[in-house]
Amino acid sequence: MMAQIPQGFSYQAVALNTTGQPVVSSPVKIRLSILEGSATGEASYVELHNPTTNNVGLFTLTIGQGVAQTGTFSGINWALTSKFLKVEIDVNNGTNYITVGSSQLLAVPYAMYAGAVIGTPGTNPGPGPVSELTQLYLYGTFNSFNATTSLPMVYTGTSFYGYKYLTAGTQLKFLTAQNATVAYGNGGGNMLAQNGSPFVVNSSGMYLIKAVASENVDGEWEYNISISNISIKVNPNYASPNYEQAMTYNANTNTFSCTFYVPDFASNDFRTIWFKLGSSSYGDNLADGSIDLGGELIHLPLGEDTYLITLNINFSGSGSPYTVTPQ
Known part of the structure; x- marks a missing residue:
């Protein structure tokens, strides 16, 4: 018995509005076109979909099972020429479609991205090997x-x-x-x-x-x-007990902060801290107000017991500036 060729393949995407924010829990209109030969080629098949996004803007549909506008999915000759997928979307669930882009179908896609203003969607040729990389x-x-x-x-x-x-x-x-x-x-x-x-x-x-x-x-x-x-924490260098303090994030300033209290039993020798980014410890090797992976303990100013501590984490971790302000 011969296996039946599936009439469709999965498409999964996140719908974004013009400011780059996900369109959540809302119906959106999608127009998909199979183009012949190039990203500007003639459309041999066009279909419409009307999925509803979830709470992070994700939607899923099956290309080949939408409402056909031009041609039929079963009538596409996949062996004739290279095929490109053109993606258009109206995040307001109307018919004012914005083109996301056109991308060659190197293999049946597993997932691609969609949105109002972002670039060409990627196709998925399978995991395959990647050349050895020295930068990413x-x-x-x-x-x-x-x-x-x-x-x-x-x-x-x-x-x-x-x-x-x-x-x-x-x-x-x-x-x-x-x-x-x-x-x-x-x-x-x-x-x-x-x-x-x-x-x-x-x-x-x-x-x-x-x-x-x-x-x-x-x-x-x-x-x-x-x-x-991961969590971001301040860790004290106390012998006992552990007064580890979680830091909270302020999106307006892109800053983590916490109010840190030093107990009476902590001697001057132990009035030191380090930052913990997930499972990695960061100190300050140069005492210059920026952190280093595995760096030296950070000394707190003497004479106070309460401090406001802030940390602006950069992408590499090391070099991120911090402040320690007595309260």
Whole structure:
């Protein structure tokens, strides 16, 4: 018995308004076109969809099962020429479609991004090997997928990392240079793949973004992406007990802060602190008001017992400025 060719493939995306914010829990209109030969080629098939986004702006549909406007999905000759997918959207659920972009279908896509003003959606050719990387940059909806303002990740020799506060629904991709034209996304299983789908952040918070390298049995490099929501804390250098203090985030100033109390039993020798970003400890090697990974303990001014402590975390972690103000 012959297997039946499926009449459709999955499309998953986050709808964004013109300010780059997710359109949540709302119906949106999507127009999809299969173009022949090029990104400006003739449409052999056009269909409409009317999905409803979830609480982070995500929607899912099946290309091939919309309301056909031109041609039929079963009538597409996939072997004739290369095919491109054109994506248009009206986030106000009308018919004033805005073109997101057109992208070649190198393989049946697993997921692509959509929005009112962002760039060309990525297709997903599967995880596959990635060349060994010595630099990696992060960009996404937080900077409107602008490659020139992408953020350089810290390279450790076996992995890359960076810290950033991200809001729910943020989409992320990676570049190998700030002038690169090829983006890397999720090729499945959180493995980095050329033209893979965006990584989507489900909730707002401070994140540690990591790309960890490994070599497979064929000697090819693979990179696993982890995007972990972390806590930011101030840790005192007391013998006992532990007065660890969580810091809270102010979106208006992009600053973490807390009011820190030093108990009476803490001698002058122990009036020192360090910052904890997730599981990593940061001190201050130069006593210059900026933190360093694994740096020296930070000394609190004497004569007070209450302090306002602030921290502005930059993408690399190290070099982030802090203040300690007696209250």
